[in-house]
Amino acid sequence: MNELRRLDLPAAPPATRPPRGMNALLPARLAWRQLRAERARLFTAIAGVMFACVLVFMQLGFRAALFDSATALPQAMHGELFLVNPMTTAMFKPEQFPRVRAFQTLADPDVAQAVPIYLSFATWRNPETGVRRTIELIGFDTATGAVAFPGLENVIEALKRPDTIAFDRKSRPEFGDVPRLLAERGPFEVQIADRRLEIVGLIEIGPSFGADGNAVMSETNFRRIIGQRKSSNTDLVALRLSEGADIPAVQARLRRLLPADVSVVTYTELVAWERDYWENATPIGFIFMFGSLMGLVVGMVIVYQILFSDIASHIPEYATLKAMGYAHAYLRRAVMSAALLLAVLGFIPGLLTSIGLYEVVASATFLPLEMDLNRGATVFCMIFAMCAAAGLLAVRKLRDANPADMF
Amino acid sequence: MASANVPVAIEGLAYAYGEGELRRPVLRDINLSIHAGEIVLLTGPSGSGKTTLLTLIGALRAMQEGQCTVLGQQLLGATEDQRVLLRRRIGYIFQQHNLLGFLTARQNVAMSLELDPGSTEAERLARAGAMLEAVGLADRADAPPSQLSGGQRQRVAVARALAGTPGLILADEPTAALDRVSGQEVVHLLRDLARSRGVPILLVTHDPRILDIADRIIEMEDGRITSGQPVD
Ligand SMILES: Nc1ncnc2c1ncn2[C@@H]1O[C@H](COP(=O)(O)OP(=O)(O)OP(=O)(O)O)[C@@H](O)[C@H]1O
Numbered sequence: 001m002n003e004l005r006r007l008d009l010p011a012a013p014p015a016t017r018p019p020r021g022m023n024a025l026l027p028a029r030l031a032w033r034q035l036r037a038e039r040a041r042l043f044t045a046i047a048g049v050m051f052a053c054v055l056v057f058m059q060l061g062f063r064a065a066l067f068d069s070a071t072a073l074p075q076a077m078h079g080e081l082f083l084v085n086p087m088t089t090a091m092f093k094p095e096q097f098p099r100v101r102a103f104q105t106l107a108d109p110d111v112a113q114a115v116p117i118y119l120s121f122a123t124w125r126n127p128e129t130g131v132r133r134t135i136e137l138i139g140f141d142t143a144t145g146a147v148a149f150p151g152l153e154n155v156i157e158a159l160k161r162p163d164t165i166a167f168d169r170k171s172r173p174e175f176g177d178v179p180r181l182l183a184e185r186g187p188f189e190v191q192i193a194d195r196r197l198e199i200v201g202l203i204e205i206g207p208s209f210g211a212d213g214n215a216v217m218s219e220t221n222f223r224r225i226i227g228q229r230k231s232s233n234t235d236l237v238a239l240r241l242s243e244g245a246d247i248p249a250v251q252a253r254l255r256r257l258l259p260a261d262v263s264v265v266t267y268t269e270l271v272a273w274e275r276d277y278w279e280n281a282t283p284i285g286f287i288f289m290f291g292s293l294m295g296l297v298v299g300m301v302i303v304y305q306i307l308f309s310d311i312a313s314h315i316p317e318y319a320t321l322k323a324m325g326y327a328h329a330y331l332r333r334a335v336m337s338a339a340l341l342l343a344v345l346g347f348i349p350g351l352l353t354s355i356g357l358y359e360v361v362a363s364a365t366f367l368p369l370e371m372d373l374n375r376g377a378t379v380f381c382m383i384f385a386m387c388a389a390a391g392l393l394a395v396r397k398l399r400d401a402n403p404a405d406m407f
Numbered sequence: 408m409a410s411a412n413v414p415v416a417i418e419g420l421a422y423a424y425g426e427g428e429l430r431r432p433v434l435r436d437i438n439l440s441i442h443a444g445e446i447v448l449l450t451g452p453s454g455s456g457k458t459t460l461l462t463l464i465g466a467l468r469a470m471q472e473g474q475c476t477v478l479g480q481q482l483l484g485a486t487e488d489q490r491v492l493l494r495r496r497i498g499y500i501f502q503q504h505n506l507l508g509f510l511t512a513r514q515n516v517a518m519s520l521e522l523d524p525g526s527t528e529a530e531r532l533a534r535a536g537a538m539l540e541a542v543g544l545a546d547r548a549d550a551p552p553s554q555l556s557g558g559q560r561q562r563v564a565v566a567r568a569l570a571g572t573p574g575l576i577l578a579d580e581p582t583a584a585l586d587r588v589s590g591q592e593v594v595h596l597l598r599d600l601a602r603s604r605g606v607p608i609l610l611v612t613h614d615p616r617i618l619d620i621a622d623r624i625i626e627m628e629d630g631r632i633t634s635g636q637p638v639d
């Protein structure tokens with residue numbers, strides 16, 4: 001009893017307001033102890049957050065991968081500036097413009113090289129089954145290095161011969177197993193449009209929304225296949241500038257030099273141009289946003305349910321805490337802490353699961369799914385916001401804990 | 408007179424539930440003082456307003472009319488913050504123990520100390536342990552409430568109410584959920600601990616077997632105090 005006496009704290013001096021932030025972590029600890037006590041509930045909540053997390057990661061991953069593959073063609077371009085018809089919306093349906101614009105740019109002292117690139121579609125006959133499909137043809141002077149498709153360096157010489165092409169090994173399987181045939185037979189003939197052409201090697205581009213398969217050839221061979229086209233028109237021009245040229249300055253000079261039938265864009269602008277089309281002019285971007293949102297809503301409802309029933313089953317205890325002098329704000333902080341704890345506890349397994357799923361999906365679909373820090377941080381913020389929203393909804397239930405009804 | 412050394416001083420208190428047509432007065436012209444160290448029992452028929460009076464004194468309910476000074480705090484017109492602060496200086500014991508099921512007995516007692524910004528976790532747990540020892544539960548300190556008997560739980564509630572060195576104890580039928588023996592045990596414990604600290608108690612009860620702990624017994628009927636004779 002003496003011991004107790006000695007420990008007695010002095011009577012609290014009458015203050016005007018409860019002191020703030022006594023120990024910011026105490027409500028969080030209370031929340032954690034409460035969560036921990038009900039294992040089944042805790043795991044349901046974590047599973048809910050995890051579900052939302054994985055769903056959002058997958059949606060964002062697919063979105064990024066699809067946009068990445070959709071922009072594979074412009075991304076492979078090697079050039080500092082490009083000429084495009086301003087009316088072109090996407091690479092798979094380019095508007096033509098006079099090829100002479102390419103040569104006009106050479107008037108600028110900083111333009112070292114201007115490479116016209118021709119794009120068109122033609123019918124490809126599967127060498128194994130004979131079934132026809134549409135393939136994208138990309139024609140340019142392959143010796144210039146204006147386009148850097150992996151594998152191109154091995155076929156530059158061969159592509160100079162008449163009626164030769166290099167095939168995109170990542171084309172969809174419906175085009176036939178060209179890499180295997182090539183390994184078995186060596187260079188062999190295929191039919192594109194009505195011509196017979198020799199496949200001399202493989203390059204890598206990858207299918208996009210616009211094209212399921214690709215073939216690369218020289219400018220001359222392109223014209224032989226696509227005969228009906230006006231030969232003085234091109235689709236895209238890659239400009240290589242001299243070492244150390246000031247890109248924005250050259251861009252501005254070319255803008256003044258050239259008529260309005262071409263746009264002068266940088267590499268970044270070219271890629272963004274293509275990406276914008278798929279993101280904004282098609283429902284694809286919206287579909288993925290919608291998918292993510294659904295995941296977040298489902299996650300929020302689950303977390304809300306858990307928090308709500310945790311409060312509902314502790315109303316007398318919470319009211320007792322209020323009677324003991326705990327402010328409403330303290331209990332609110334405890335509920336919010338529980339919500340944010342769930343965000344963290346669900347995000348970690350969600351992230352790990354998503355990394356695993358990314359690998360599974362990447363190997364099954366060739367879509368370049370990869371986890372990066374940026375996306376991790378974005379999704380964490382979304383999950384955090386989701387749990388915070390659930391917490392704010394659940395906190396209203398605390399009003400039922402009224403200490404006046406306790407006695 | 409309202410002063411700090413009269414822990415509870417009430418003059419002309421009245422209270423009514425409901426508004427307008429539905430307004431129903433339940434307390435009328437209550438005058439009551441509780442002195443330092445005094446143990447006051449409040450009895451009376453069901454519905455006479457005992458609980459209502461207790462929640463008003465305990466700052467759980469906003470005052471409507473009259474003067475009520477508790478531990479130096481005038482309650483008429485007190486703000487929510489002032490009432491929250493006053494509650495920290497009052498120890499409550501309810502009919503149900505209302506212990507948090509996910510905390511051990513010791514952690515439950517420590518909850519009443521966490522509101523003191525100056526205390527450390529070690530101090531709080533030591534003090535909670537000492538309080539549990541004082542109510543004879545030293546060996547059950549780390550058990551959750553679900554593993555305690557009803558009487559033991561109520562003893563934990565007593566320890567919790569007293570741990571924060573309150574200036575006043577309010578109890579509403581603390582023995583109602585207990586059998587005779589454990590009910591006696593709990594109130595005697597409460598009395599002894601309060602006595603040794605000089606803390607006054609206001610205890611509502613219907614239980615005639617515990618009237619012996621009182622210094623004074625007040626009877627209420629229909630919202631009024633009808634008698635308040637000291638016990639010798
Ligand atoms: N929240 C409330 N709203 C409206 N009326 C109430 C409320 N609480 C109590 N009352 C009424 O006020 C009167 C006094 O109730 P109170 O609970 O204070 O009585 P009591 O003396 O504690 O009774 P008991 O001995 O049964 O606990 C009763 O008639 C009751 O019906």
Ligand SMILES: [Mg+2]
Binds near residue numbers: 407579
């Ligand atoms: Mg009552």
